[in-house]
Amino acid sequence: xxxxxxxxxxxxxxxxxxxxxxxxxxxxxxxxxxxxxxxxxxxxxxxxxxxxxxxxxxxxxxxxxxxxxxxxxxxxxxxxxxxxxxxxxxxxxxxxxxxxxxxxxxxxxxxxxxxxxxxxxxxxxxxxxxxxxxxxxxxxxxxxxxxxxxxxxxxxxxxxxxxxxxxxxxxxxxxxxxxxxxxxxxxxxxxxxxxxxxxxxxxxxxxxxxxxxxxxxxxxxxxxxxxxxxxxxxxxxxxxxxxxxxxxxxxxxxxxxxxxxxxxxxxxxxxxxxxxxxxxxxxxxxxxxxxxxxxxxxxxxxxxxxxxxxxxxxxxxxxxxxxxxxxxxxxxxx
Amino acid sequence: xxxxxxxxxxxxxxxxxxxxxxxxxxxxxxxxxxxxxxxxxxxxxxxxxxxxxxxxxxxxxxxxxxxxxxxxxxxxxxxxxxxxxxxxxxxxxxxxxxxxxxxxxxxxxxxxxxxxxxxxxxxxxxxxxxxxxxxxxxxxxxxxxxxxxxxxxxxxxxxxxxxxxxxxxxxxxxxxxxxxxxxxxxxxxxxxxxxxxxxxxxxxxxxxxxxxxxxxxxxxxxxxxxxxxxxxxxxxxxxxxxxxxxxxxxxxxxxxxxxxxxxxxxxxxxxxxxxxxxxxxxxxxxxxxxxxxxxxxxxxxxxxxxxxxxxxxxxxxxxxxxxxxxxxxxxxxx
DNA sequence: AATAATTATGTTACTGGTAACTTATTAATG
DNA sequence: CATTAATAAGTTACCAGTAACATAATTATT
Numbered sequence: 001x002x003x004x005x006x007x008x009x010x011x012x013x014x015x016x017x018x019x020x021x022x023x024x025x026x027x028x029x030x031x032x033x034x035x036x037x038x039x040x041x042x043x044x045x046x047x048x049x050x051x052x053x054x055x056x057x058x059x060x061x062x063x064x065x066x067x068x069x070x071x072x073x074x075x076x077x078x079x080x081x082x083x084x085x086x087x088x089x090x091x092x093x094x095x096x097x098x099x100x101x102x103x104x105x106x107x108x109x110x111x112x113x114x115x116x117x118x119x120x121x122x123x124x125x126x127x128x129x130x131x132x133x134x135x136x137x138x139x140x141x142x143x144x145x146x147x148x149x150x151x152x153x154x155x156x157x158x159x160x161x162x163x164x165x166x167x168x169x170x171x172x173x174x175x176x177x178x179x180x181x182x183x184x185x186x187x188x189x190x191x192x193x194x195x196x197x198x199x200x201x202x203x204x205x206x207x208x209x210x211x212x213x214x215x216x217x218x219x220x221x222x223x224x225x226x227x228x229x230x231x232x233x234x235x236x237x238x239x240x241x242x243x244x245x246x247x248x249x250x251x252x253x254x255x256x257x258x259x260x261x262x263x264x265x266x267x268x269x270x271x272x273x274x275x276x277x278x279x280x281x282x283x284x285x286x287x288x289x290x291x292x293x294x295x296x297x298x299x300x301x302x303x304x305x306x307x308x309x310x311x312x313x314x315x316x317x318x319x320x321x322x323x324x325x326x327x328x329x330x331x332x333x334x
Numbered sequence: 335x336x337x338x339x340x341x342x343x344x345x346x347x348x349x350x351x352x353x354x355x356x357x358x359x360x361x362x363x364x365x366x367x368x369x370x371x372x373x374x375x376x377x378x379x380x381x382x383x384x385x386x387x388x389x390x391x392x393x394x395x396x397x398x399x400x401x402x403x404x405x406x407x408x409x410x411x412x413x414x415x416x417x418x419x420x421x422x423x424x425x426x427x428x429x430x431x432x433x434x435x436x437x438x439x440x441x442x443x444x445x446x447x448x449x450x451x452x453x454x455x456x457x458x459x460x461x462x463x464x465x466x467x468x469x470x471x472x473x474x475x476x477x478x479x480x481x482x483x484x485x486x487x488x489x490x491x492x493x494x495x496x497x498x499x500x501x502x503x504x505x506x507x508x509x510x511x512x513x514x515x516x517x518x519x520x521x522x523x524x525x526x527x528x529x530x531x532x533x534x535x536x537x538x539x540x541x542x543x544x545x546x547x548x549x550x551x552x553x554x555x556x557x558x559x560x561x562x563x564x565x566x567x568x569x570x571x572x573x574x575x576x577x578x579x580x581x582x583x584x585x586x587x588x589x590x591x592x593x594x595x596x597x598x599x600x601x602x603x604x605x606x607x608x609x610x611x612x613x614x615x616x617x618x619x620x621x622x623x624x625x626x627x628x629x630x631x632x633x634x635x636x637x638x639x640x641x642x643x644x645x646x647x648x649x650x651x652x653x654x655x656x657x658x659x660x661x662x663x664x665x666x667x668x
Numbered sequence: 669a670a671t672a673a674t675t676a677t678g679t680t681a682c683t684g685g686t687a688a689c690t691t692a693t694t695a696a697t698g
Numbered sequence: 699c700a701t702t703a704a705t706a707a708g709t710t711a712c713c714a715g716t717a718a719c720a721t722a723a724t725t726a727t728t
Contacts, residue, residue, distance in 0.1 A: 007398065008478060010714060021678055026716060036676060051477035056454040058715035061391040062683035064341065068455070076419060076435075082411035085437075098451045101410075101435040103419075117432045120390040121402070121455070143385035144342060226615045259619050281560045282616065285593050344684060355708055360686060370706060392685035396713035 009050040017046040029054065060122045068098040069308065070118035071127045074106045074194055075223065080250070080278050080297060081129070084151065087301025088127065095309055097124070106193055106223065112137045119144050125308045131156040132195050147311040149304045153196050154323045161311075163304040163322045167196045170293045170326045171203030174275050175247060178334060179211050183245040183273055187216040187236055189257070190249045191224035197249045200277065204247055216240055224249060229256020233264075244272060245334070251276035251283045254290055258283075258333065273334040288332035296324040343384045351380040363388065394456045402432040403642065404452035405461045408440045408528055409557065414584070414612050414631060415463070418485065421635025422461065429643055431458070440527055440557065446471045453478050459642045465490035466529050481645040483638045487530050488657045495645075497638040497656045501530045504627045504660045505537030508609050509581060512668060513545050517579040517607055521550040521570055523591070524583045525558035531583045534611065538581055550574055558583060563590020567598075578606060579668070585610035585617045588624055592617075592667065607668040622666035630658040 011022040011029070018025075020039065027034040028043045035043065060066045069092055073081045085101070092099055100118060104110035112134045115126065119140060125147045133141075141148055141159060152164040178186050188204045190197045201217065208215045218236050222228050229248060233256075236243055248254035254276030261268050268274055268288050276283055276292040283290030303322055311317065345356040345363070352359075354373065361368040362377045369377065394400045403426055407415045419435070426433055434452060438444035446468045449460065453474060460475070460482045467475075475482055475493060486498040512520050522538045524531045535551060542549045552570050556562050563582060567590075570577055582588035588610030595602050602608055602622050610617050610626040617624030637656055645651065 011716095012714075022714080023679080023716075024677055026714095027677085030716090034676080039676085051473055053450065053453050053474055053478055055395075055456070055714060057391055057395040057456060058683080058713080060683095061389075061395050061685090061713090062715070062717090064683085066455075075416075076410055077413065077416035079411065079413075082409075085410060098455075099436070102433070116387065119387050121400075121432075122389070122391060139385055140387055144387055226619055230619050255616070256619065259621070263621055282589070285560055285564050285590065287593070287597055345686095346684075356684080357686075357709080358707055360684095361707085364686085368706080373706085389684060392683080392713080394713090395683090395715090396685075396687090398713080 008055070009052045010055070011052075013050060014043060014046045014052060017050065018042040064122055065124055066098075066122045067096060068100050068121065068123045069125050069127065069305070070100045070102065070115070070121075070123040072111060072114060072118075073101065073103045073129050076101070076103050078224075078250075079252070079280055080295075083297035084129075084301035087298040087303075088305040090298075090302050091305035091309060097309070108132065108134050108137070112140075116140060119146065125149070125312050127151060127304055127308060128159075130194055131158065131162065133159070147308055149308045149311075151300050151304045153199065154321050155199050156195065158320055161307060161317050161320050161322070163300055163307065163324065165295055165300075165324055165326045167199040168203035168206070170277070170295075170328075171200035171247065172207045173203075174291075174293060174328055175204045175207035176211075177328060177330070178245050178247070178273060178275070179207060179213065181273070181334060183334075184213065185216065185240065185242045186213065186245040186247060187218060187240065187243045188247045188249075189229070189232060189236070189253055190217070190219040191228055191253060192221050193224060193249065197224075200247075200249055216243060224253050226252050226256040226259070229253035229258075230260040230263075231256070233257050233260040245274070246272060247275050249277060251278050251280040251290065251292055254292070254333075255282055255286070258286060258288075258290065269332070269334050275334060279329055283331070284329075291331035291334040292329055294327040294329050296326070299324050342389070343386045344389070345386070347384060348377060348380045348386060351384065352376040398456055399458055400432075400456040401430060402434050402455065402457050403459050403461065403639070404434045404436065404449070404455075404457040406445060406448060406452075407435065407437045407463050410435070410437050412558075412584075413586070413614055414486075414629075417631035418463075418635035421632040421637075422639040424632075424636050425639035425643060431643070442466065442468050442471070446474075450474055453480065459483070459646050461485060461638055461642060462493075464528055465492070465496065467493075481642055483642045483645075485634050485638045487533065488655050489533050490529065492654055495641055495651050495654050495656070497634055497641065497658065499629055499634075499658055499660045501533040502537035502540070504611070504629075504662075505534035505581065506541045507537075507662055508625075508627060509538045509541035510545075511662060511664070512579050512581070512607060512609070513541060513547065515607070515668060517668075518547065519550065519574065519576045520547065520579040520581060521552060521574065521577045522581050522583075523563070523566060523570070523587055524551070524553040525562055525587060526555050527558060527583065531558075534581075534583055550577060558587050560586050560590040560593070563587035563592075564594040565590070567591050567594040579608070580606060581609050583611060585612050585614040585624065585626055588626070588667075589616055589620070592620060592622075592624065603666070603668050609668060613663055617665070618663075625665035625668040626663055628661040628663050630660070633658050 011025045015022040015025045102114040128150045148160050150158050150162045153167050154164045257274050276290050279292040279294035345359045349356040349359045436448040462484045482494050484492050484496045487501050488498045591608050610624050613626040613628035
């Protein structure tokens, strides 16, 4: 009953058992065809007896390559990123890359910390969900020489490359749609979050200003959630009882507003129009179906990963900014 | 304009600049007080000039410790795990441990692959969300000697330690509550997923059998989602038009059922009672408020991480099974 | 059978941080 | 001032793979 101080099986341990050098065993691991069939069988059985787990550390140390990609999300509770991750993995999985997910609660400082940590593990590339970073983050990225792809937005000039859609334009189009439909007192509801929220607000403002309307902006210091949306409606109606439409920064907030409307007996869209962003399942199945900007989330992840992997392989950046577009779904809430 | 072939700054590079050995620089990194003040200043300025990123690989190689914890979730789109992750991080973050999240789409084989990969990076501990694993997974865990904590359920004997609640009991209690309220044709709705779903079904069956009722079980081969819940209700009503209550494996499915009821004009709970599991925001804000089992998700993550870290530090397992309980919230849907 | 070609295996060196030890320098004490 | 104590910095070795090269064993070819 020895303490489990027994260190992990190494190639040398296997080599000792079969009376070869670890180099032969190493070859067997990479490509069994490089080893004589009789040796192959011996090595095989030794491995299954000792239970070898490949150790990536030596290679990371000597080659500086980990075959891992760092993926940073602001929050894993934001449903937007499920699909993005699936898109990323549709590429990295068959390519044999391991994904390291980290999240930073919408804090640039935490993002910096996470990136530092991931670089310490020698990730071969980074996918970031943000387009604004600390000076130190930029320095680390540049000095590490690691390829970086920023996802979600295409408005800000990227560090190296960005894949996403135009958040400002999406919001502007949605606002214009409401204006065309005759809404006059359109509010924008933002939350604590990322630059994208601010960009969406700008799009809203651009449309509002262009049509000579008055902008009504409500921003919460809290992270977006259904609860936030349901709670903020009260204060909006208190300040501006005449509001007839609410453009929400995302579907969570919009759903909160919808639920709150139902409780208060406010008719949607007759008394209040509501719009969201991203086209999540919940809003699409709710009645009235939530008007939302349908975004190419899976594709954003897929294209970002494709680009990143090809750059890891040394291909130069061709399109610094890849815009995958968006689509507006009217639903029944406007 | 040299190619970015320039390899990363090492402690030796810094040492060369300031004319010391890398050992002194290493000491400075760990504890600047071990270095003379004048040297400290030189090193500091050299670092800020060269931009050093600590490299974890040498330590992982020589000490076999990475200061990283592997966390496996079946799916990152399952909202249950947001809170669990927050709980985990509330402990690992201040302790200076990096989290590596991986997910396996409810596949035991993918779980095995992910665990192998994480062990290749020498994670110091693992948090698993499942209680059934492949034989190879168990072998890898045992031969790696890494501490493992399984979370969410306490019904199955753990590999080493489990932290969670009793899924079977939770579902049984909920079913009994419905029986007490007079429901007679209670259906169970399951989805593709984990053992926990099966355990919940067993709890349901236990209660149903005990009270001499007939069990009506509907299982989908698809992963649980709001859409699944909204689609499955049709087929249930077709087969069993007299169903008066639906116990759903989780809140997503339950929400789908609720939305579908609304569209069909089925009154909840008068014509159909609906229950979920976990007490998510959405169901709690919906009207009628969804009856659900409120589970200690944050605490599960917190306690699991506490236990794991103390075991990494060599403390022996005291409670192999830590049951954190649950609470039933009646809501307005039963 | 002798030589060339192929296949199989061994040797050496390297990666970068740090524990453990030794040596050098400075400060403290009788 | 000499000796001891404390502080600062240097030396060496190690971790586990594998690239690059060297050597040995086997097979093919003339």
